[in-house]
Amino acid sequence: MSATRAKKVKMATKSCPECDQQVPVACKSCPCGYIFINRKLLKIKHSEKSSPFTDEDQLRALVEANPKTAIRDLAADLGVSAMTVACHLAAIGKVKKLDKWVGTTPIDG
Template sequence: MHRKAIEKKQDVVMEKPFKMEQLLQFIEKVIFKEVKYGNACRRMSKTNFRQIFFYEFKLGRCAAETALNVNQIWGVGESTVRAWLQKFRSGDFDLEVKEGHGRPNELDNDELKALVEANTRRSVRELAEWLGLSTERIPIHLNRIGKTKELGKWCRTN
């Protein structure tokens, strides 16, 4: 397709399951239209990148080639591309974000809230020892439950 033809087209919405023609239209739209206006990175989701990786995989390109093509516009690293191409080679073509990635939450915020409300003058060190966590993790969880320390007391965040 030519650039003018692509600019005249309506926004292409990726549907599930997608066809290769839809994927090609999506990629052309992003590369030729949105990059021109400098907002492609803000609009690209992880799933969009995975669709591009899948497209490159279907073309038979290696990780280095794919990374080079994608890096020219978005700066995605070769290790990311390599991991996704390996996933596609193994037969897993799921492009959606899976829940459960990352470190599990080892603290029940309700337990922390109860401790703080029972004694508002407890230090981070005391809370960490009581809950068996590091002193670095406690302020993060205190922030999540809306508590800040003011004048030696844990108070509600406004």
């Protein structure tokens, strides 16, 4: 066996539906521009997306009705993530002090 002889390596390939070119399985796109997407993963990502939360008045009403409610409970009631609730609480000026949600502006009185 000579030292110059190259070892032939077999590689798993897939066929591009656009140009019928064989590309390695690990590639995410074909040289022709076609992008291989895992359709199952794409369906999961679309089903996990929730509608954008825009009703800060509803959030404010829930917090004022029970100021000791946890962010996770508010998120479950509104059907959004806890991070979304936290961001909107900050946007409407609510902070947690001594286990209660209070406004950030001082009350004149």
